[in-house]
Amino acid sequence: MTLVRAGVALAAVVVALVLQVTVFPHVAWQGIVPNLVLLVVVAAALVRGAQFAAVVGFVAGVALDLAPPADHVAGQWALALVLVGYVAGRVHQEQRPTATAVVATVAVSSFVGTSVFALTGTLLEAPGFEVGTLLQVILVAVLWDVLLTPFVLPPLMGMFRRIEPERVAA
Template sequence: MNPGRTVAAVLAVVAALVLQLTVFSHVSWAGVVPNLVLLVVVATGLVRGAQPAMVLGFVAGVLLDLAPPADHVAGRWALALVVVGYVAGRVRQDVRPTAGSVVATVAASSFVGTSVFALTGIVLQDPALGVGEVLQVVAIGVFWDVLLTPFVLPLVMGTFRRLEPARATA
């Protein structure tokens, strides 16, 4: 593992987490905020493939499970983001992703991520919730994430790409 890339990825996740918890809570829609941490994991998947994305997804998910306002069973976001890393990393790697494919990947990842989180909640009976409320939150979440994609994904993917050649020669 290249330490520079690892540090960059972890820094991106921490920055996304803090922004998501403090800044975007002011613009939340029915309490739903853009899931920036998920966007970083998706960017990793698109640039570097499934394996790094799944590891980063696990780390980011554990952070999301443990960072202060969180009060749910730990490991739920970790599992959701590992699945997101897998989904985003399995997008075709041999062509540079187009804008359309990036947006589609984000939408699919956001849907899968929030759904996996909700499903583990139903299995663990963490909060007892109705399907209608869950679907509403999932839908708003997908909307937010797609809306933020043009601002976040090019930045994060560009940063990861710039760090990529160092890895290829190493």
């Protein structure tokens, strides 16, 4: 991973994180906000592959775990986003993915990431993780992420493609 690519990925994560914790709580639906940080990880995965996206997922997850108002055990989002980066990176292809493939990847990634986060919270017996509400939270999170996909993923994927285009992962 080059310094330029790492810097661009870090900047994208920071911007997404700031928007996610400052702007989007004002438009939360049932207390759930879109996971812009997850969308950055998916964009990195679709363009750069599983290895790069897993690293971005770890860094993004740790940042999300530590960003206020964090009310969960640190490491939950880091684990979830590493898995998201790896799984979404396995979808990576030589040619550009179709719009349907991108939306499907976001839906599956959102489901996997939110589920892993919720299940680890349940296993760690963290407060606020009632089994009865987990499915509803997961479904709302997936819906939010899919709704934002057409607005967020194309610019992010274009940005990751423009950074060292000859080195896009195979």
